[in-house]
Amino acid sequence: MNTLKLTTFLLIFPLLLTAQRSKEVGAFVGVSQYQGDLAPSPIAANETKPAIGGAYRYLFNSNFGIRGTATWGKYSGQDRNRIGFIEGERDWSVSGSILELAVHSEWNFFGTTRYNNTGLYARQYSPFISVGLGVALANMDLIVPSDDRNKIPEPDATSTFLVVPISAGLRLDITEDFVVTAEFGSRAIFSDYLDGVSKNGNPKTNDWYFFTGISLFYVLEELVGGKFGR
Secondary structure, three states, rough: OOOHHHHHHHHHHHOOOOOOOOOEEEEEEEEEEOOOOEEEEEEEOHOOEEEEEEEEEEOOOOOOOEEEEEEEEEEEEEEEHHOOOOOOOOOOEEEEEEEHHHHHEEEEOOOOOOOOOOEEEEEEEEEEEEEEEEEEEEEEEEEEOOOHHHHHOOOOOEEEEEEEEEEEEEEEEEEOEEEEEOOOOOEEEOOOOOOOOOOOOOOOOOEEEEEEEEEEEEEEEEOOOEEEEE
């Protein structure tokens, strides 16, 4: 609960700032990964899947902004990725996709005004971090041997999750009109059922998923000389 309260505060805080700056729309392309009961390794390279998405960003000033995102990605995992796997052990696997809808609060550490007092543009770059809140909808297929089919589905399994995205990355102006960001983001879902496995795995740890990629933003409007325009 304390995590949710902190996340809510971090999302609302930029709204208290009054210096409106810019409106941007963009697209995300990257990869997704999942960590859970059927992903024994922190990162299994052979389970890396594609991810795409769209975003709208509103910057209140050079340092703070709000970003709304819709991101879709695939994920998969299998017991055979476990180090030391031996034939005859549990041999389950999962594959699925996830749609995430979220709002993120962003902090650009080195953000400065892109236009000086005379209206001249200067290219900017800055590392950033973001914390968000959203919902994830999963479409998952859990594959088990015939001898284990009586163990699934587990009674508490769900396909809808509360999500807290935490990301870090770099924002860079390409031109006056286009901005690119590169980021890595982890997703806490407060559930052990992204893979449909909990009681048959390790119920003491929750599942996670990750998005890594690049977004290209187009600057729709920007505050120049006290008013929005280009």
